[in-house]
Structure formats: structure tokens, C-alpha cells
Amino acid sequence: MTGALPQVAVRRAHWPRRKPRVRKPFAGPAANQICMRFTSLKLNSLRDLLLEELRDLYNAEQQLIEALPKMAKAAKAPDLKSAFNHHLEQTKQQASRLEHIFAGMNEQAAGETCEAMKGLIKEGELIIKAEGDADVRDAGLIGAAQRVEHYEMAGYGTARTLARRLGEGEVANVLQQTLNEESEANEKLTAIAESQVNVGAARK
Secondary structure: OOOOOOOOOOOHHHOOOOOOOOOOOOOOHHHHHHHHHHHHOOOOOHHHHHHHHHHHHHHHHHHHHHHHHHHHHHOOOHHHHHHHHHHHHHHHHHHHHHHHHHHHOOOOOOOOOOHHHHHHHHHHHHHHOOOOOHHHHHHHHHHHHHHHHHHHHHHHHHHHHHHHHOOOHHHHHHHHHHHHHHHHHHHHHHHHHHHHHHHHHHOO
């Protein structure tokens, strides 16, 4: 070669330095709930698990007490509106029963957030706010309510079984009473859907 290419000095000092990406941690109430759940939850015995289940159910009932009036207001069918209002009164009684259970066990009822119920209620709110035919919306409300009932039946069934295993016969009986009510409420919703709401919605 007759000549060499001139070397170019690279001045790194003039390059803009990229700041490293820093992942921001969760903040706010949601983060506190997540942290509390994973750092303070200790299940060393079946009694611990029973208390965890009961606190979850108690918070779920508290959320439902706020949600059911909205569902009743949104319902068009008189029987459906009546069913929601009736179950609201039942839910208040069920929450009161749980308070008595906690008092008998010398434990606090508060301290747990039922994230599952929060999600179910949020789905129900989408139906409440939905535009369109009222009969079709009623059918959606029944579906949302029955998802809630099935969640509660699973929770109360689990808590009852744990109470029986621990020899807490009175607690188990109270939980069974609520479980029966949840099952009856679910059956009533099915009857309303099959005899009225779904029939009207299918004509649209």
C-alpha cells in the first residue's frame, strides 16, 4: 500500500453517558398490602391458616356490603333487585357472625384485604356501567354475582373444614350456616336467570 489511512483519535470524554435504568419499586397502598402479605404472613399451624381464611372472608363481606346496593340499583328485573337487597341483609349478618367468631378466639378481624373479591367486584362494576339492553345487563349481573357466590362458598367450605379439624365445633356450625345461605343465594340467582332474565335477553 502506498499510504495509510490517518488514525482518528476517539475522544470518549465527549460521548454522552447513558444513565443506568433503575427499576422503581412499587409504591402506595397496593405495595404496602403486597409487602405485608409476603413479609408478615406466617402459617405455622392450622389455626394460623384458619385465621387467615376468616380474615379474608371478613374483608370480602365488607366489600360486598358496599357493592350490593350498586348491583341492586342497576338491576331491572324486580326479583333480581329484591334478591340483591335480601342478600345485602344476609351479608351484614354474616359479617357480624365472623366478628363473634374472632371475639371468641380472642383475635382481631381486621388486617387482611381480599384481593380476589376486589377483582370480582371490579368485573361486576363493568357490567353495572355497561350500556345497552337492560335484560342483557341483568344476565351479566347474575353472572357476576354468581362468581362472587362461588368464591364465598369455596372460602366458607375451607374454613368450616379447618374448624372441624381443630375441634372448633361451634365455629364450624356457624360457618356452615353461612355456607348454606351462600348456596341458597346462588340457587336463587340461577332460578331468576332461567325463568326470567335469560328468557327476556334471548328475545333481543
